Amino acid sequence: MADQATAQEFDILVLGGGSGGYATALRAVQLGFTVGLIEKAKLGGTCLHNGCIPTKALLHSAELADHARDSGKYGVNVTFDGIDMSAVNAYKDGIVAGKYKGLQGLIKSKGITVIEGEGKLQGNNTIVVNGTAYTGKNIVLATGSYSRSLPGLEIGGKVITSDEALVMDYIPKSAIVLGGGVIGVEFASVWKSFGVDVTIIEGLPSLVPNEDASIVKNLERAFKKRGIKFSTGIFFQGVEQDENGVKVTLVDGKTFEAELLLVAVGRGPVTANLGYEEAGITLDRGFVITNERLHTGVGNIYAVGDIVPGVQLAHRGYQQGIFVAEEIAGLNPTIVEDVNIPKVTFCEPEIATVGYTEKGAKEKFGDDQVETQEYNLAGNGKSSILGTGGIVKVVRQKDGPVVGIHMIGSRMGEQIGEAQLIVNWEAYPEDVAQLVHAHPTQNETLGEAHLALAGKPLHG
Amino acid sequence: MADQATAQEFDILVLGGGSGGYATALRAVQLGFTVGLIEKAKLGGTCLHNGCIPTKALLHSAELADHARDSGKYGVNVTFDGIDMSAVNAYKDGIVAGKYKGLQGLIKSKGITVIEGEGKLQGNNTIVVNGTAYTGKNIVLATGSYSRSLPGLEIGGKVITSDEALVMDYIPKSAIVLGGGVIGVEFASVWKSFGVDVTIIEGLPSLVPNEDASIVKNLERAFKKRGIKFSTGIFFQGVEQDENGVKVTLVDGKTFEAELLLVAVGRGPVTANLGYEEAGITLDRGFVITNERLHTGVGNIYAVGDIVPGVQLAHRGYQQGIFVAEEIAGLNPTIVEDVNIPKVTFCEPEIATVGYTEKGAKEKFGDDQVETQEYNLAGNGKSSILGTGGIVKVVRQKDGPVVGIHMIGSRMGEQIGEAQLIVNWEAYPEDVAQLVHAHPTQNETLGEAHLALAGKPLHG
Amino acid sequence: RPRSTPPVRKLARDLGIDLQMVTGTGPAGLITRADVQNFVDAAAAGTPAVP
Numbered sequence: 001m002a003d004q005a006t007a008q009e010f011d012i013l014v015l016g017g018g019s020g021g022y023a024t025a026l027r028a029v030q031l032g033f034t035v036g037l038i039e040k041a042k043l044g045g046t047c048l049h050n051g052c053i054p055t056k057a058l059l060h061s062a063e064l065a066d067h068a069r070d071s072g073k074y075g076v077n078v079t080f081d082g083i084d085m086s087a088v089n090a091y092k093d094g095i096v097a098g099k100y101k102g103l104q105g106l107i108k109s110k111g112i113t114v115i116e117g118e119g120k121l122q123g124n125n126t127i128v129v130n131g132t133a134y135t136g137k138n139i140v141l142a143t144g145s146y147s148r149s150l151p152g153l154e155i156g157g158k159v160i161t162s163d164e165a166l167v168m169d170y171i172p173k174s175a176i177v178l179g180g181g182v183i184g185v186e187f188a189s190v191w192k193s194f195g196v197d198v199t200i201i202e203g204l205p206s207l208v209p210n211e212d213a214s215i216v217k218n219l220e221r222a223f224k225k226r227g228i229k230f231s232t233g234i235f236f237q238g239v240e241q242d243e244n245g246v247k248v249t250l251v252d253g254k255t256f257e258a259e260l261l262l263v264a265v266g267r268g269p270v271t272a273n274l275g276y277e278e279a280g281i282t283l284d285r286g287f288v289i290t291n292e293r294l295h296t297g298v299g300n301i302y303a304v305g306d307i308v309p310g311v312q313l314a315h316r317g318y319q320q321g322i323f324v325a326e327e328i329a330g331l332n333p334t335i336v337e338d339v340n341i342p343k344v345t346f347c348e349p350e351i352a353t354v355g356y357t358e359k360g361a362k363e364k365f366g367d368d369q370v371e372t373q374e375y376n377l378a379g380n381g382k383s384s385i386l387g388t389g390g391i392v393k394v395v396r397q398k399d400g401p402v403v404g405i406h407m408i409g410s411r412m413g414e415q416i417g418e419a420q421l422i423v424n425w426e427a428y429p430e431d432v433a434q435l436v437h438a439h440p441t442q443n444e445t446l447g448e449a450h451l452a453l454a455g456k457p458l459h460g
Numbered sequence: 461m462a463d464q465a466t467a468q469e470f471d472i473l474v475l476g477g478g479s480g481g482y483a484t485a486l487r488a489v490q491l492g493f494t495v496g497l498i499e500k501a502k503l504g505g506t507c508l509h510n511g512c513i514p515t516k517a518l519l520h521s522a523e524l525a526d527h528a529r530d531s532g533k534y535g536v537n538v539t540f541d542g543i544d545m546s547a548v549n550a551y552k553d554g555i556v557a558g559k560y561k562g563l564q565g566l567i568k569s570k571g572i573t574v575i576e577g578e579g580k581l582q583g584n585n586t587i588v589v590n591g592t593a594y595t596g597k598n599i600v601l602a603t604g605s606y607s608r609s610l611p612g613l614e615i616g617g618k619v620i621t622s623d624e625a626l627v628m629d630y631i632p633k634s635a636i637v638l639g640g641g642v643i644g645v646e647f648a649s650v651w652k653s654f655g656v657d658v659t660i661i662e663g664l665p666s667l668v669p670n671e672d673a674s675i676v677k678n679l680e681r682a683f684k685k686r687g688i689k690f691s692t693g694i695f696f697q698g699v700e701q702d703e704n705g706v707k708v709t710l711v712d713g714k715t716f717e718a719e720l721l722l723v724a725v726g727r728g729p730v731t732a733n734l735g736y737e738e739a740g741i742t743l744d745r746g747f748v749i750t751n752e753r754l755h756t757g758v759g760n761i762y763a764v765g766d767i768v769p770g771v772q773l774a775h776r777g778y779q780q781g782i783f784v785a786e787e788i789a790g791l792n793p794t795i796v797e798d799v800n801i802p803k804v805t806f807c808e809p810e811i812a813t814v815g816y817t818e819k820g821a822k823e824k825f826g827d828d829q830v831e832t833q834e835y836n837l838a839g840n841g842k843s844s845i846l847g848t849g850g851i852v853k854v855v856r857q858k859d860g861p862v863v864g865i866h867m868i869g870s871r872m873g874e875q876i877g878e879a880q881l882i883v884n885w886e887a888y889p890e891d892v893a894q895l896v897h898a899h900p901t902q903n904e905t906l907g908e909a910h911l912a913l914a915g916k917p918l919h920g
Numbered sequence: 921r922p923r924s925t926p927p928v929r930k931l932a933r934d935l936g937i938d939l940q941m942v943t944g945t946g947p948a949g950l951i952t953r954a955d956v957q958n959f960v961d962a963a964a965a966g967t968p969a970v971p
């Protein structure tokens with residue numbers, strides 16, 4: 001009895017084993033805490049099983065399909081014989097399974113107690129799982145998110161979310177994607193490469209509406225060139241489906257038909273009926289409200305990941321998880337603001353951004369306190385070799401540091417590393433300009449943009 | 461007459477229009493100087509016409525050939541019908557022509573006077589071109605380099621250098637590459653992807669002997685797996701050729717036969733018979749000796765690029781060119797040491813390094829004053845998705861800043877941007893560790909390595 | 921080690937300034953670029969900031 005009771009008491013009890021939850025647990029045991037990690041489905045959560053990882057596997061197959069179509073231009077003769085969806089899925093599932101096994105092994109080897117089942121918060125220090133009460137001196141809520149829909153728009157049959165799209169065993173002839181945000185444009189990109197006739201419906205005035213205006217313009221141009229159709233600025237009204245497919249109607253009466261409809265209108269927090277409100281935690285439209293140090297204001301209860309309002313990204317979840325573990329340990333960790341978290345959209349062409357957009361910077365610092373510089377990838381040797389176009393846009397405070405970097409182009413996602421150091425370390429363009437970038441790389445575009453912004457463009 | 465005389469006098473006269481020379485010229489006119497740029501062949505020099513750019517085009521075709529062979533694993537069904545060497549060359553030449561046109565236009569638009577012909581230094585302020593004397597208040601020597609051979613090893617027929625290899629209109633069945641440095645491993649990589657049976661002969665104990673030992677080990681393993689053969693540690697003795705091919709003998713008597721031999725044993729400086737020594741400039745084995753601010757010690761004569769001892773890279777040439785223009789302008793620019801110049805080798809897998817190797821750091825700071833951390837790409841989701849392995853190795857001074865980063869893996873060359881900021885800005889692992897890296901990218905490997913080095917690995 | 925960001929440390933080094941002698945005004949005593957600049961200006965103005 002005593003033993004069992006001990007096993008149910010932890011320094012830190014984490015509810016949810018996704019990116020945010022497991023990062024909390026890993027950092028916490030490093031710091032010497034005992035940790036219980038409660039997970040009702042699979043360790044790794046959305047990102048590993050239904051999000052980041054499987055989508056990026058699809059995007060790589062899509063990239064190879066694009067290559068197969070245009071290798072001839074590069075002297076590599078290839079006949080493209082089509083996509084084998086079951087092989088694509090075997091590859092994707094193999095990647096997920098490998099990472100899942102690795103994560104389970106890691107969690108186990110670190111001595112984290114994994115508690116299987118659905119947990120419910122009870123008071124300030126207790127979570128009940130399958131009738132057993134577990135206590136934690138500290139509790140971290142990390143229950144994540146689910147694919148939202150719109151009021152009256154029911155998921156089912158030919159109306160699907162990313163969850164279903166990730167396990168499809170066939171390639172539709174045509175598809176409508178509702179929502180031109182990150183998840184929407186990534187699926188549109190994959191499907192187009194797989195030969196699907198794709199149309200994106202976005203109610204806001206443009207695709208990827210959160211991005212800098214220059215990025216938006218470039219993405220829309222690139223998607224048009226790829227033959228990805230889109231309708232922006234008119235909201236969705238309703239959908240009908242029959243055995244042939246779906247018919248979508250917009251509020252202006254315009255209709256679109258396709259074999260299926262992917263609903264990608266955002267993700268809602270998983271917080272209902274989990275005892276959060278009863279414990280006195282403040283929810284706003286389902287999201288858990290915390291202070292800037294991720295404390296809920298109740299007892300020793302913290303929240304991390306997609307349930308906390310802000311950008312819903314796996315690495316923000318990691319960061320918050322690490323932060324909270326260090327906060328509990330009294331290490332006084334540094335806050336990384338949402339605006340300074342790197343964001344990559346892995347469609348073709350890729351988008352990578354960190355910091356303020358030009359518009360955001362002007363709102364923050366004043367219209368005449370912001371300078372920008374755009375460098376066109378047409379001037380970059382490696383990008384020409386890869387056959388891609390795009391831009392790098394750097395936003396600085398006038399006579400001040402770089403506050404935003406926005407990039408688009410094939411493979412440009414990987415440039416986010418240098419960009420985020422520049423923005424997070426508040427570097428001046430001159431700091432970057434005095435360093436030479438390796439030739440010939442896409443990375444040089446960052447060097448050229450900063451040289452230009454420092455008033456001494458090299459190739460321009 | 462007066463007009464003509466004026467046109468022959470410049471603030472800065474640059475001899476050689478390659479990376480180093482044209483960068484000097486561009487930065488100099490930005491700073492308000494009049495500039496004469498003397499070039500005997502084509503603006504852009506080795507890098508554009510016989511170096512960086514055409515090799516990287518070949519490497520991209522090679523990458524596509526590799527993809528064509530293994531796309532099936534990713535569900536993309538492809539029949540590989542072989543390489544069309546004339547199409548490869550058309551693609552490569554198209555890229556070079558495009559960049560060449562761009563560069564010519566840029567040089568012209570900036571008002572740089574291009575002087576065509578072979579120049580010879582005469583005294584401290586004069587260069588004679590086709591019998592006409594041009595003068596400069598300052599002179600910058602940038603005559604670059606040529607493919608060296610070994611004593612008694614004559615280039616011709618089936619014994620070629622990179623110059624000939626870049627214009628070949630057929631694919632040999634087999635090839636021997638003499639030299640396992642950057643140029644050697646890049647050609648070996650291209651040819652293997654194109655289906656050639658390749659053997660590298662390197663007299664030093666390993667391939668890429670300047671790299672960190674961990675990188676060497678990984679590259680040799682990867683090349684073995686690719687079926688690229690190599691012999692290391694035994695020096696070349698001689699070669700015979702007949703109409704069937706070449707027969708190479710090593711000093712231990714061992715022989716190798718193949719259709720051709722590529723000699724890639726380094727590049728020598730172009731400095732003979734150009735009046736340099738007569739002007740009082742010090743040459744060492746043909747290289748121009750300067751102080752650390754690139755001054756030759758004679759009059760106002762500077763030298764930049766491959767003729768200056770050190771790493772022979774195009775971006776080092778740019779950097780030195782910009783440096784000298786700013787130095788002449790009295791701007792007191794910052795010196796970037798050779799060790800801190802980013803270096804990328806674009807073979808498959810790519811190598812990217814900046815700063816000290818582990819060995820170099822131990823020599824510099826003492827055996828017990830250095831800590832290292834290796835992160836294996838097997839733990840990185842995006843690398844698994846791309847199907848690549850490799851490592852990131854970070855070298856730090858004990859309790860001090862990061863002084864070296866060494867990486868290997870497909871596409872890892874582009875990670876050099878973040879790496880070079882870390883090393884050149886003397887960041888501590890903790891500075892990097894507190895920033896979250898975007899998921900899922902290869903860039904995360906840098907985050908993980910620095911987290912581990914800061915004592916708090918995330919996924920490990 | 922005084923707290924600052926890497927580019928600021930690099931700037932200080934390029935200017936030949938020892939960060940130990942600079943007072944940080946940023947969050948938690950972080951030495952900002954402005955702190956370094958002010959230190960340089962003070963030194964240039966002859967203020968006995970540099971012992």
Ligand SMILES: Cc1cc2nc3c(=O)[nH]c(=O)nc-3n(C[C@H](O)[C@H](O)[C@H](O)COP(=O)(O)OP(=O)(O)OC[C@H]3O[C@@H](n4cnc5c(N)ncnc54)[C@H](O)[C@@H]3O)c2cc1C
Nearest residue numbers: 016018019020040045046047051119144305306312313314
């Ligand atoms: C299609 C798609 C693509 C994406 N691509 C990317 C990308 O490329 N990069 C990126 O950074 N982000 C991406 N994301 C977002 C990323 O997946 C999320 O930001 C991340 O998973 C959030 O982590 P989390 O820990 O907050 O929540 P989740 O990952 O959702 O984890 C929550 C976990 O809690 C468990 N749980 C919930 N309630 C309970 C309960 N009561 N008891 C026990 N367990 C419970 C769940 O089973 C789940 O495992 C993508 C998302 C989707 C849908």
Ligand SMILES: Cc1cc2nc3c(=O)[nH]c(=O)nc-3n(C[C@H](O)[C@H](O)[C@H](O)COP(=O)(O)OP(=O)(O)OC[C@H]3O[C@@H](n4cnc5c(N)ncnc54)[C@H](O)[C@@H]3O)c2cc1C
Nearest residue numbers: 476478479480500505506507511579604765766772773774
């Ligand atoms: C196969 C190969 C691959 C390479 N790949 C890379 C790479 O990926 N990345 C990288 O950074 N570097 C690479 N390099 C190295 C790079 O090309 C050189 O470092 C760079 O070109 C050096 O620039 P430079 O200006 O010093 O000399 P050069 O580029 O050689 O230019 C010298 C110029 O001077 C002219 N000249 C010489 N003598 C005279 C004279 N008497 N009068 C008038 N003009 C004269 C020449 O015609 C030439 O145009 C590669 C080199 C080779 C050979």
